[in-house]
Amino acid sequence: MVDEPGAVTQARPVVVIGNFDGVHRGHAELLRDAQAAEPGAPLVVVTFWPHPMSVVRPDQAPPLLCTLERRTELLREHGASDVVVVEFTPEVASWSPARFVDEVLRPLHPARVVVGENFRFGFRAAGTVETLAALAGDDFAVTSVPLLTDGSQPSSSTLIRQAVAEGDLGRVRELSDHAFRFSGVVVKGDQRGRELGFPTANVAVPPGMAVPADGVYAGWVTRLDEPDAPRWPAAISVGTNPTFDGLERRVEAYVLDRTDLELYGVPIAVDFYARLRGQVKYAGVEALIVQMHSDVEHARQVLHASSLAL
Template sequence: MIIARSLDRIPDEVRPSAVTIGKFDGVHAGHRAVLAELLAASEQRSLTPVVVTFDRNPLAVLRPEACPENLVSLGQKLELLEEAGVAATVVLEFTRELAAWTAEEFAERVLATALEARLVLVGADFRFGARGAGTVDTLRELGAVHGFEVQVVGDVLADGGRASSSRIRRLLDEGDVEHAALLLGRAPTVRGEVVRGLQRGRELGYPTANLAAESEGLAPGDGVYAGWLTDSSAPGTPRYPAAISVGSNPTFDDVTRKTVEAYVLDEDLDLYGHHVEVEFTRRLRGMVAYAGVEPLIAQMGQDVAEARQLLGAPAPDGRGSSTGG
C-alpha cells in the first residue's frame, strides 16, 4: 500500500482516484463495509481506491479534554487498511491550520488537485471544513464544480446496533470483548514490547509477559481474560493460548498504572524484549482484592484452568511459563 503523509508526496499512479474520508479508528465492521464499496466502485471505474485519514483524532487538537482513547495506533490502522485492500492512504497531519480550511478549500486542495478524485464515498452524517460547516449536500455541490461524484454509504448494523468506534469503546470498557469482536470483525488486540515487571507473577508461580506502557491498541477494562499471545519477534510468529490480566493488581499496593500481563499456558519462553500481540477472547472475571497470597494463587489456578477449557488448549504434562513479571 502506498502511504503519503503530505499532499505534495502523492505519486502520480494514485490518480485518478475513488476516495473515502474519515478517522477509521479501529477499522471496524462499518469501516470495512465502506471500504468494500470503495474497492468495488474503483474496480468498476478503473480508479485507485484511496483513504484520506488523519495522524490523530481531530479532537486531540480541537477539544483535548473530550478526545477519547484510540482503539488502534496509527501504525495498526494503516496495517488494517492495507489488509482490507486499500491501494493508497493519505495521512494528513491534523493541525489548527488544517482545521481552519473551509469546505471549499478541502475539496479543491485534497480531492480535486491532490487526488483527482472522480468518486467520493462518505456516510450520511459526514461533515468537513472549518467548524464542520460542510455537509453531504455541500460536497455534492463541490463535486459538480470539480468533477467528482458523491456516493453516500448507509450505516452498518452489527450485533443489534450501529457499528461505531464509540460503541466498541464502551464494550471494551465493560470488558465485553466478545461483542466488541463482533463489531471489529476480529478479536480486540494490543501489542507492544515485553518488559521486566515486578516479578510478582513469577513469585506466585505464574510468570507473565508484561507489555510496556507504550503498547498500541486499547486494552479492555480491568479483569482477567482468556486469549492468545503471538510472538512477532520469533520465527514463524508462533501463537500461544494465554490467561491475561488487565489492570493494577488490587491485592498489592505497588502497581500504580494499568498493565497488561499474559501468562502463556504450558510453555517455557524467554520473551523479554520481544514484540508481541495479545488478543482478548473472553472475560473470565473482574479484578478482585484478595485477603492474602494463598487465595490469590488458588484463584489464578482456576483462571488458568478456565482459560485452557475456553481456548481448547490440551491438558499440560507440566506447568510451563512465559518469562516476564
C-alpha cells in the same frame, strides 16, 4: 493530454475518507461499497492522526481502539491499496471545506470520493456530503453510503469503545469482526509472576489508548517483530495488581505452559477473546496462586472451545 504510444495509463483511484478507529464492520462495508462503485480502480483511504477530537476538544477525546500501524494494517486487509495519513493539527482544523478539498483530495486525482452519510469536514464541521459534491464539480464524483446497523444502532467506534470498557469481548467481535487487540513493547515488571510460576509479558497502558475493564481474560499473544510468528494462547490480566497494592495499570499476559520465553523489549500483540472474571484483591499470595491456576485452566478451556467453533 495524449498518452504516448505504449504508455500504461494509471486508473484514477476511488478515495474513502474517515477516522477508521478500530476498522469495524461499518468501515469494511464502506470500503466494499467504494470498490464496487469503481471496479478495478485503486482504493485509497484518507485517515487522520491524531484523532481530531484530541486537537479540537482534548477533554472529550475518546480512547483509541488501535494504533495507527494497526489501523493501516486492517485497512489494507480490507482492500486499501494505499493509506494517506493527514496529520491533524490546529491549522488543519481551521481549514475551510474548500481548502480541505484542494489540499487533501484534488492532489490524489480521484475518480470518485466515497464517504459515510454522516460525513462532516472543514472548520467546525461545516462541510457536509452536499458541500463536498458542490466543491467537487466535474472533477470527481461523490457517493455517500448509509451507515451499517446491527438492527437497532449504527455500527460505530463509540459502541466498540463502550464494549471494550465493559470487557464485553463478544460484543466487540460482533461489531468489528475481529478480536480487540492491544499492542506494545514488553517491559520489565515486578517479576512476581515469574516467582509464582506464571511469568508474564507486561505492557504498560499509555494514556489515550482503550483497554478492557480490569480483570482476567482468555486470549492470545503474538510477537510483532517476526513474520509469521505463532499465536500463543494466554491468560491475560488487566489492572493494577491490587493484592500487592500496585498503582500502575498494565496488561500482563501469561503464555500457557511456557516459562522459557524471553520477551523483554519485544513488541507484542495481545488479542482479547473472553472475560473470565473481574479484578480481586486477595488476602495473601497462597490464595492468589490458587486462583491463578484456576484462571489458567479456565482460559485453556475457553480458547479450546473457541478453536472448535472456528
